[in-house]
Amino acid sequence: MKKLTLDKGDFRIFWIKNAVPILLIIFAISMVFVNRTFSSWDNISNIINEFAIYGITACAMTTAIICGEFDLSCASVFGWSTVLFCLTCTAFGVLPAFLITMLSGVVLGAFNGFLVAKVRMPAFIATLGTMTAIKGLAYVVTDAQPIKTENETLYAISKFNIGGITIVPLVFIVVVVIFIWFLKFTKFGRGIYATGGNYEVARLSGINVKFYKFIVFVLLGACAALSGIMYGSRIMAGWAPYGSDLALYCVTVTVIGGTSLMGGNGGVHRTIIGILFMGVIFNALTLLSVGGSMQKFVRGIVLISVIMFDAITSKRHKA
């Protein structure tokens, strides 16, 4: 029988692989002692409700990054979706509005996918263009005005909660489970990793790399639309500039979680850690009465520290 021991090397590997979650746990435990409110259910439910909306798109962004791609336009798809959802919700009701907005997100994502996979435009340029065009479209449709909806069913949905947890985190959990499942346990997921890991090798191995490049944008469009719907349902309003920090947020939590921007590795389960990390840090800063200017500075420092840590430990791990 093999003796269960943890030598120095094992500990180092464990630390390298789990540094961010360990730091998150240490930080959260410290906060429990520093500020009693942090561990109150009101506050925990608040953190969960807050990160879930952007978290949905972050899952799709992680998948795109694993596939070696990136989408700047998700913020505009988000803003456009809040507008479209509110407009159609008032005109046709919640379910048709949901379906129309999701379809719109899929179509916009497919257009990005077409530009990148078929036309072979660099994702940065293609999505920069569509980002501007989609935001412009939202401004034109709404005459640049914020759109309200007073749909009673939507109002009831926005108020629905179980112990303070609204419907948004429940949707987020479903999305996370789906993403983790297909990335880890399906051929489709392996194709995404292979495409992002080495495009040419994957192509020569017979993997339909163009399909994977295309589909990650479709997923991103759909998830950005779903996030927009969730946001619209929370505040009962839509406007083109809503969610303008979404792309940056998604990349930040993906990197903090440990998914490499070079593609080919990482996972949505890691991004959840990044989302939790950011959610807890933001919440803690507010609870610690840290002012807005200092919050920005601290957030930047934390981000640099985590990325620097990841870079150094990964380098050492490879060595």
Next chain:
Amino acid sequence: MRTKKTLVLLLVLILTVSLISGCANQQKGDAPSAGSASSEDTPGGAKRIFMSSAYYTAPYGAPLQEAVQDKAKELGYEITIVDGEANADKQLSQFKTAVADGYDALIYWPGDQASTPPIVEYLNSTGLPWVALNTVVDDSVIDKVPCMIASDEVEIGRNVGRLMIEYFEKNPSDTKNVAYIEGSPGSSYTENLTKGMNEVIKGSGINILNEPQYAEYDPSKAMTIMEDLLTKFGDQIDLVVAQDGGMFQGAFSAIEAAEYVGKFGIICQGQDLIVKEKLLSGDLYASVAQDPYTEGSLSVEMLDKMIKGEEVEHWVVNPTGPIYADDVDNYSWF
């Protein structure tokens, strides 16, 4: 080598955590750092005010937030101001965190009108005294706001319109052509200013040359727009109107570069230092007052009255009116 790297990493992390704690203590003054600090926990029972500012980094936000801090200090309150980043969901979340943490009163600076109803509803449900600041809330909830401190944006626009008419009375022109630079599409401030201005200039013969041009309160964008307008309309322009001091600054740089200074009049809104300088030099015909410092101070004053159970007006209007070169000493500049 490896040990050194580990030490560096640990140091960075320790610094980060220390920084966070340090910031907290700095903001709280002598307040104890452990536990949620409701007013009972703070020395002398000082009450705590929480403010979520949608436009924390906007030029108008800096003096406004400074005034909130100064007035709060003067009246013996502890104040925390956070950046709502014009994100209604984020602001709602910030307020929930603040309420959970036991703050005694709240200040809400909304990002836009349409998204205000759920937040107004939530703030009312807390039972805490609160005020809305700067941005007028949505019509559907305007009666539910206990106290709103905001400029009458339409009236500011009317003042701009009156100044335009006055300018053409003093500087007669056959064409009365105006190049008009606006703020952000869809923002209530931009829309209401234009609405008020149009109300007044209707039937006056004043002609707005350009389709809406939005510089989004960004001086560099205003400069680009002004360059384009000068290229397109050049000598046809009789008057330039900018919706705030920052955009005036950008537009003026373009006018200066194209050597058009003095060839037409300029009017703007705001109390920026550059506005004061150009009023005194005669490059700017007039400005319209909107004092962020007064607005910020009023918000804490009203909140103080509410905390003490005194009656407050439903809408406390931040004073406005024209400012000419002769009046500059009667106003604060930022």
